[in-house]
Amino acid sequence: MATLPSYSQIHDIGQSRPGIFQLVEVAFHNFQDVFNGKRAFQDAYQQTDPLATSILASVILSGLTLIVSEITRNFSQVDRLWSILPAIYIVHYSHWASLNNVHSDRVDTAAVIAVIWSVRLTFNYWRKGGYQWSSEDYRWDVIRAAIGKPAFFIMNITFISFMQNFLLVAITTPVYLFLVVAKNFPQSEVATTADTVFSRGMMLAVILEFFADQQQWSFHQAKQSYKTTSKVPAGYDKAELDRGFLYSGLWAFSRHPNFVGEQLFWVLLYQWSAFVTDSIYNWAGMGALMYLFLFQGSTWLTELITSNKYKDYKIYQKHVSMFLPRVQSIREGGFYFPDQNEEAKKQR
Structure with missing residues (x-):
C-alpha cells in the first residue's frame, strides 16, 4: 500500500502539515514514469499520496486555464470548474482509499455529499448560461x-488561474485528514453522533443554497417577463420588480443567503475534520479560511457594482446583513421597504 503519513497520536494528524513539495515531487516522478512507459497508470496512482495527486492535478489545470484564458480573453475558465473539481478531488480520495484497502465511512459519506453539492451548483451555473463559450463573470471587466x-x-x-485552483484543492483537505485518520487509527472508524450532525449539517447547507438560488432564479425570470410584457407575474410584487433586485423570501433576512449556505458547507466539513482529529483547529482549516476571505472580497465587489446599479440597494444594505441574519430581522419577520403597506409587512 502507498505510504500515508504515520502518527502515534490522533491529535498530531491535524497539527503536522505534510511536506507538500516533497509529496508533489514524488507524484511528479511517479506519473513521469507512466508517461515514459515505465509503469502502469493505476500502479502510479495507487502508490502516490492522494493529496499530492490532487495538488499536481491543480498545477496542470492552473497552467491550462491560464493559457486558455489568455488566448480567448475570457477569464472565467476556473469558474466553469468551480462546482466540479472539489467533488472530483473528494471522490478521488474515496477511490484511492478503496484501491488501498483503507476503509472510511467518513470519506465515502463526504464523497456522496460532495457529488450532491456539485450537481446542484453545476446545474445552477449551467441554467444561468455559465457554460456558454462567451459567458464571463462581469466583475473581471470591472x-x-x-x-x-x-x-x-x-x-x-497569480490569483485567477493558480490561487483559485489551489483553493479548490485546499477546501477538500479535511477529507484527506479523514483518510489519514482511517489509515492510522482504523478503530476510530465508528459512526458517532457528531458524524451525523456534521454530515446532515452539510446537507442542510446545500438545501439552503438550493432554495436561495431558486428564489433568485425565479425572481429574475419574473423580472424579465415583467420587462417584456409590462405585466406583474403572479406571486410577485410590482415594487420589488421595479427596484430590480430581490429582497423577499430568504433574501429578506440575508443579502446573500446562497453564499451563507456555500460558506457553511465548507466550514462544516473543516469543523468535522477538527472533531475527527481531536483538535480545536488543524492545518486543513486554511482552505476554509481562504474560502471565507474570498467570499468577503468578491461579495464586497458585487455589492459595490449592485449599489451603483440600483438606487434603493443601499437602503437594503443598511437594514439587512450581508450574510448572517440579524436578530432584529428575525424578530420582525424580515426586511421590508418603508413604502410597503402593513399588509405586505405582515405577509413577510
Missing part, C-alpha cells in the same frame, strides 16, 4: 478597467 491590462495579467497568473 477589475480589468480599474487596474489596467498589465496588472490584470499578473492577477491572472
Whole structure:
C-alpha cells in the first residue's frame, strides 16, 4: 500500500502539515514514469499520496486555464470548474482509499455529499448560461478597467488561474485528514453522533443554497417577463420588480443567503475534520479560511457594482446583513421597504 503519513497520536494528524513539495515531487516522478512507459497508470496512482495527486492535478489545470484564458480573453475558465473539481478531488480520495484497502465511512459519506453539492451548483451555473463559450463573470471587466491590462495579467497568473485552483484543492483537505485518520487509527472508524450532525449539517447547507438560488432564479425570470410584457407575474410584487433586485423570501433576512449556505458547507466539513482529529483547529482549516476571505472580497465587489446599479440597494444594505441574519430581522419577520403597506409587512 502507498505510504500515508504515520502518527502515534490522533491529535498530531491535524497539527503536522505534510511536506507538500516533497509529496508533489514524488507524484511528479511517479506519473513521469507512466508517461515514459515505465509503469502502469493505476500502479502510479495507487502508490502516490492522494493529496499530492490532487495538488499536481491543480498545477496542470492552473497552467491550462491560464493559457486558455489568455488566448480567448475570457477569464472565467476556473469558474466553469468551480462546482466540479472539489467533488472530483473528494471522490478521488474515496477511490484511492478503496484501491488501498483503507476503509472510511467518513470519506465515502463526504464523497456522496460532495457529488450532491456539485450537481446542484453545476446545474445552477449551467441554467444561468455559465457554460456558454462567451459567458464571463462581469466583475473581471470591472477589475480589468480599474487596474489596467498589465496588472490584470499578473492577477491572472497569480490569483485567477493558480490561487483559485489551489483553493479548490485546499477546501477538500479535511477529507484527506479523514483518510489519514482511517489509515492510522482504523478503530476510530465508528459512526458517532457528531458524524451525523456534521454530515446532515452539510446537507442542510446545500438545501439552503438550493432554495436561495431558486428564489433568485425565479425572481429574475419574473423580472424579465415583467420587462417584456409590462405585466406583474403572479406571486410577485410590482415594487420589488421595479427596484430590480430581490429582497423577499430568504433574501429578506440575508443579502446573500446562497453564499451563507456555500460558506457553511465548507466550514462544516473543516469543523468535522477538527472533531475527527481531536483538535480545536488543524492545518486543513486554511482552505476554509481562504474560502471565507474570498467570499468577503468578491461579495464586497458585487455589492459595490449592485449599489451603483440600483438606487434603493443601499437602503437594503443598511437594514439587512450581508450574510448572517440579524436578530432584529428575525424578530420582525424580515426586511421590508418603508413604502410597503402593513399588509405586505405582515405577509413577510
